[in-house]
Amino acid sequence: xxxxxxxxxxxxxxxxxxxxxxxxxxxxxxxxxxxxxxxxxxxxxxxxxxxxxxxxxxxxxxxxxxxxxxxxxxxxxxxxxxxxxxxxxxxxxxxxxxxxxxxxxxxxxxxxxxxxxxxxxxxxxxxxxxxxxxxxxxxxxxxxxxxxxxxxxxxxxxxxxxxxxxxxxxxxxxxxxxxxxxxxxxxxxxxxxxxxxxxxxxxxxxxxxxxxxxxxxxxxxxxxxxxxxxxxxxxxxxxxxxxxxxxxxxxxxxxxxxxxxxxxxxxxxxxxxxxxxxxxxxxxxxxxxxxxxxxxxxxxxxxxxxxxxxxxxxxxxxxxxxxxxxxxxxxxxxxxxxxxxxxxxxxxxxxxxxx
Numbered sequence: 001x002x003x004x005x006x007x008x009x010x011x012x013x014x015x016x017x018x019x020x021x022x023x024x025x026x027x028x029x030x031x032x033x034x035x036x037x038x039x040x041x042x043x044x045x046x047x048x049x050x051x052x053x054x055x056x057x058x059x060x061x062x063x064x065x066x067x068x069x070x071x072x073x074x075x076x077x078x079x080x081x082x083x084x085x086x087x088x089x090x091x092x093x094x095x096x097x098x099x100x101x102x103x104x105x106x107x108x109x110x111x112x113x114x115x116x117x118x119x120x121x122x123x124x125x126x127x128x129x130x131x132x133x134x135x136x137x138x139x140x141x142x143x144x145x146x147x148x149x150x151x152x153x154x155x156x157x158x159x160x161x162x163x164x165x166x167x168x169x170x171x172x173x174x175x176x177x178x179x180x181x182x183x184x185x186x187x188x189x190x191x192x193x194x195x196x197x198x199x200x201x202x203x204x205x206x207x208x209x210x211x212x213x214x215x216x217x218x219x220x221x222x223x224x225x226x227x228x229x230x231x232x233x234x235x236x237x238x239x240x241x242x243x244x245x246x247x248x249x250x251x252x253x254x255x256x257x258x259x260x261x262x263x264x265x266x267x268x269x270x271x272x273x274x275x276x277x278x279x280x281x282x283x284x285x286x287x288x289x290x291x292x293x294x295x296x297x298x299x300x301x302x303x304x305x306x307x308x309x310x311x312x313x314x315x316x317x318x319x320x321x322x323x324x325x326x327x328x329x330x331x332x333x334x335x336x337x338x339x340x341x342x343x344x345x346x347x348x349x350x351x352x353x354x355x
Contacts, residue, residue: 007055015054039071047067057100144170148166201236202235205228208265222254226266248315248318249278250265261281263280276343277341280341282339293316294319294332319344328347330343
């Protein structure tokens with residue numbers, strides 16, 4: 001079933017629900033207070049609500065016509081019979097029709113403005129991505145070109161140790177480029193408004209073990225302190241994407257947290273949510289960096305950047321997109337003892353251990 005059909009079914013169900021509610025309210029007022037003075041006004045309110053919350057003009061106009069028939073048949077003498085000769089009924093019909101048209105027109109205009117705003121925001125994000133890509137890819141590509149050119153042009157003059165050093169630099173830069181491409185692909189995937197995240201129940205402890213194995217291969221000398229609650233934590237997620245989030249956060253600390261000695265992953269449970277925090281004791285962030293860290297628009301002269309690559313926060317932009325696609329939240333703050341703490345929140349799945 002496509003989105004347009006689902007939208008029509010949703011609007012139809014909403015219209016029926018509102019009209020039913022207005023009918024019951026009017027019926028109760030008529031039975032309790034024995035008055036008909038509020039009937040037309042209450043149905044006008046229903047038409048207004050339907051016109052505001054549905055797409056286009058159709059449902060509001062249809063609701064206004066249905067209200068005319070309902071009022072005429074149920075709440076106007078002779079009861080439970082149609083009589084369209086009464087002037088009040090024709091006036092009520094005209095009022096509800098005008099209300100539905102005006103409200104639908106206003107609602108349509110607002111939605112057009114919101115669509116334009118979203119498109120403008122998407123264009124701004126694309127511009128940020130293109131600007132970030134041009135900065136992020138230039139340095140490692142230049143380094144790869146320079147190292148390989150040196151080996152080719154001076155192969156006989158270089159000793160084995162120097163050749164291995166240059167080739168190792170090429171491998172490191174290529175590895176960084178691969179991770180950058182993975183991030184960019186994730187941004188593209190998350191940027192599709194129709195993307196559906198395939199969630200499967202995942203044990204958080206097992207996911208963290210997988211993340212740490214990959215992280216230690218790249219940074220064998222950096223210890224990561226892990227703190228987990230005693231509870232068995234199961235989270236519905238796309239495990240590969242959440243793994244990418246954690247690796248991005250850890251690597252971001254390695255590249256940008258100047259002076260860092262310790263790196264932590266802390267997990268705690270709050271109600272039905274798992275709160276995962278990646279923290280360091282490095283240099284911390286400025287207020288501007290905290291504000292823009294998840295937008296991909298951190299300035300190139302920011303202290304967040306390392307000396308080798310002009311990273312502009314693509315990894316953090318990816319983290320934000322992935323967590324939002326999972327229905328969670330992500331935030332960043334400076335730690336009281338120094339450094340940065342970035343945490344994200346995901347809903348956990350209740351596990352019945354008695355079975």
